[in-house]
Amino acid sequence: xxxxxxxxxxxxxxxxxxxxxxxxxxxxxxxxxxxxxxxxxxxxxxxxxxxxxxxxxxxxxxxxxxxxxxxxxxxxxxxxxxxxxxxxxxxxxxxxxxxxxxxxxx
Amino acid sequence: xxxxxxxxxxxxxxxxxxxxxxxxxxxxxxxxxxxxxxxxxxxxxxxxxxxxxxxxxxxxxxxxxxxxxxxxxxxxxxxxxxxxxxxxxxxxxxxxxxxxxxxxxxxxxxxxxxxxxxxxxxxxxxxxxxxxxxxxxxx
Numbered sequence: 001x002x003x004x005x006x007x008x009x010x011x012x013x014x015x016x017x018x019x020x021x022x023x024x025x026x027x028x029x030x031x032x033x034x035x036x037x038x039x040x041x042x043x044x045x046x047x048x049x050x051x052x053x054x055x056x057x058x059x060x061x062x063x064x065x066x067x068x069x070x071x072x073x074x075x076x077x078x079x080x081x082x083x084x085x086x087x088x089x090x091x092x093x094x095x096x097x098x099x100x101x102x103x104x105x106x
Numbered sequence: 107x108x109x110x111x112x113x114x115x116x117x118x119x120x121x122x123x124x125x126x127x128x129x130x131x132x133x134x135x136x137x138x139x140x141x142x143x144x145x146x147x148x149x150x151x152x153x154x155x156x157x158x159x160x161x162x163x164x165x166x167x168x169x170x171x172x173x174x175x176x177x178x179x180x181x182x183x184x185x186x187x188x189x190x191x192x193x194x195x196x197x198x199x200x201x202x203x204x205x206x207x208x209x210x211x212x213x214x215x216x217x218x219x220x221x222x223x224x225x226x227x228x229x230x231x232x233x234x235x236x237x238x239x240x241x242x243x244x245x
Binding site: 011015016017018019020022023024025026027029030041042043044045046047048050052055090091092093094096097 | 130131132133134135137138139140141142143144145146147148149151152172175185214215217221223224225227
């Protein structure tokens with residue numbers, strides 16, 4: 001397994017939870033950054049602020065949101081980074097992963 | 107004397123023998139409140155299937171909250187629940203656990219996922235969740 005820091009994606013049409021745009025991963029507990037009191041903790045985005053209002057991240061905050069993940073070796077290159085060709089081959093024909101921009105923005 | 111031979115070619119157990127049991131697992135202690143988060147994901151590779159054999163999960167209140175919320179962990183295949191566990195407690199040490207034998211399969215492109223959530227204010231939980239499966243080629 002390779003450990004790397006990647007962007008965390010907000011819930012979207014494909015996933016209704018915060019997630020990482022990789023086909024197979026395991027989040028490392030306590031690795032979330034940046035830490036913003038009342039909004040982002042070491043293990044995720046808070047659902048409510050101390051005053052009970054829902055947490056809403058600004059686009060700038062969301063763009064900086066990262067965590068560490070473990071990724072299988074057979075999806076990484078020799079430098080331990082996700083490898084587009086390997087991922088496309090392993091998930092060949094799957095619309096979400098077999099595409100040119102599969103690793104864009106991770 | 108009659109010698110009996112058992113033909114194994116094409117036997118379903120051949121597929122079981124070819125691939126080791128695998129699984130996904132999440133273990134986190136002192137995890138603070140958070141919105142729904144996919145902690146672990148395993149997408150079924152092309153031309154493979156997962157035969158899901160077992161899932162289990164546990165939540166332990168390990169830090170007292172200011173205001174408790176219902177903390178949950180669930181194991182699912184692309185949104186289809188295998189099981190979902192919840193706890194609402196302010197008492198450190200309270201816990202819930204669940205385990206189930208499964209007979210489901212996940213097809214290529216499906217994602218086997220462990221998701222957690224905790225809408226409490228303050229406090230922490232420890233989470234344990236896993237799913238075991240056997241991977242085999244589609245036939």
